[in-house]
Amino acid sequence: MTYKPIEQRFSVEYQYRLHFTRDLFSPENDQLAEIIRSYKPEGTTKLLFVLDDGVAAAFPGLHDKIQAWCRLNEATDFREIITVAGGEEVKNDDRYVEEVLKAIDRNHICRHSFVIxxxxxxxxxxAGYAATIAHRGVKLIRVPTTVLSQNDAAVGVKNGINYFGKKNFIGTFAVPYAIINDADFLTTLEQRDWIAGVSEGVKVSLIKDHDFFEFIERHAADFPARKPDIMQELIYRCAELHMQHIARGGDPFESGSSRPLDFGHWAAHKLEHMTGYSIRHGEAVAVGMALDVTYAMLCNITTEEVRNRVIRVLETIGFDLRLPVNGDEEIETLLNGIEEFREHLGGKLTITLLTEIGNKHDVHEIDTALMREAIRIMSNQQIDA
Ligand SMILES: NC(=O)c1ccc[n+]([C@@H]2O[C@H](COP(=O)([O-])OP(=O)(O)OC[C@H]3O[C@@H](n4cnc5c(N)ncnc54)[C@H](O)[C@@H]3O)[C@@H](O)[C@H]2O)c1
Ligand SMILES: [Zn+2]
Structure with a gap:
């Protein structure tokens, strides 16, 4: 007796919204209540909050304000606020995942409840990772509080932590219920965090949208000057381009080998690790893009003019583009990042490079001698742009 394979096929449609607001937990703000009611129009929904301690320190009244807001809103069944370490430390130590899981268990958060x-x-x-593995997935609302998280990290479908000394080694693809960008959170960011996220805007403009790059170029000096309206425009367009890429790029869960949104990222991920995460992801991305555009120039994939234009914009925004590598050994360690990048995605090596502003070109091989040369140029940092 032979058995034919039983074929299985189904598709699932996903939908989620990125909302924009200010002062999310003011008594008059109905945004979050509306989102909760959109899920469950009647009765109450259990809420567990996970709060970044950097945000808690910057907004000392926030804890009480969230609780007061929940008391005012009948749709909510407030359970607990847990505070966890902010920054990369929280991804480097898996006990934080356990803390969130314990809080989910303690508060009986189920698939019909929300982790916010x-x-x-x-x-x-x-926290997104913890929420997606608890009960195989409890609902998640993200309230990102940095520029980088509002325009990139929080708007997509990826969650994860670092493991074996590797960025995002453990993680899930899972779709959030909603994301809420509250512009007021950004006011307390340190200057470096205000700036860091702008690099993801530069990135996505370089590979996808020439006009957006020109907007950033025109306003490059307005970013360090902290002009909030310009920043809001950047966040909006950057988030929109990232979300469009996920929905229309044909590979929302990255089963292929190409990841164009990771322009500049092979070096960025390695540099974050090599510097013990003393540089921010966004800062590392700026350095990684400057390196890859220099390499592209050395390979004649792009022109010196394009390369210098990119570097000028990044420097005006306030990035230090010097590669933090010293000596041959560190250069070789950085170069290992290319293979690690390939391994993370699986399949064929695919590195996205620029041909011109707004246009990318994928390569499947890196000329190591030329990349070493690019690294030397960018670490000696006589950047004559
Ligand atoms: N999942 C994805 O698709 C994706 C995409 C891009 C980046 N990321 C990840 O995002 C992380 C970087 O995020 P980030 O740039 O937001 O930095 P971060 O989360 O490391 O935060 C930086 C610092 O800012 C503090 N902070 C946060 N909000 C604040 C506020 N409103 N006021 C004052 N301080 C505040 C934090 O406590 C922390 O000390 C990296 O781990 C990166 O890998 C994920
Ligand atoms: Zn990034």
Whole structure:
């Protein structure tokens, strides 16, 4: 007796919204209540909050304000607020995942309840991961509080933590219920965190949208000057391009080998690790893009003019583009990042490079001698742009 394979096929449609607001937990703000009611129009829904301690420190009244807001809103069944370390530390130590899991268990958070995570990209990645593995997935609302998380990290479908010394080694693809960007959270960011996320806007403009790059170029000096309206425009367009890529790029869960949104990221991920996460993801991305555009120039994939234009914009925004590598050994360690990047995605090596502003070109091989040369140029940092 032979058995034919039993074929299985189904598709699932996903939908989620990124909302924009200010002062999310003011008594008059109905945004979050509306989102909860959109899920469950009648009765109450259990809420567990996970809060970044950097946000808690910057907004000392936030804890009480959230509780007061919940008391005012009948749709909510407030359970607990847990506070976790902000920054990459929270992704480097898996006990934080366990803390969130314990809180989910203690508060009987089920698939019909919400975990609401408020924080930077690192806390969002970690708590999102915990939420997606508890009961095989409890509902998640993300409230990102940094520029980078509002325009990139929190708007997509990836969650994760670092493991074996590797970025995002453990993680899940899972779709959030909703994301809420509250512009007021950004006011307390340190200057470096205000700036860091702008690099993801530069990235997505370089590979997808020439006009957006020109907007950023025109306003490059307005970013360090902290002009909030310009920042809001950048966040909006950057988030929109990231979300469009997920929905229309044909590979929302990255089963292929190409990841164009990771322009500049092979070096970025390695540099974050090599510096013990003393540089921010966004800062590392700026350095990684400057390196790859220099390499592309050395390979004649792009022109010196394009390369210098990119570097000028990044420097005006406030990035230090010097590669933090010293000596041959560190250069070789950095170069290992290319293979690690390939391994993370699986399949054929695919590195996205720029041909011109707004246009990318994927390569499947890196000329190591030329990349070493690019690294030397960018670490000696006589950047004559
Ligand atoms: N999942 C994804 O698709 C994706 C995409 C891009 C980046 N990421 C991840 O995002 C992380 C970086 O996120 P990030 O740039 O937001 O940095 P971060 O989360 O490391 O936060 C930086 C610092 O800012 C503090 N902070 C956060 N909000 C604040 C506020 N409103 N006021 C004052 N301080 C505040 C934090 O406590 C922390 O100390 C990295 O781990 C990166 O890998 C994930
Ligand atoms: Zn990134």
């Amino acid at each position: 995570v408020i924080g930077g990209g690192a806390v969002i990645d970690m």
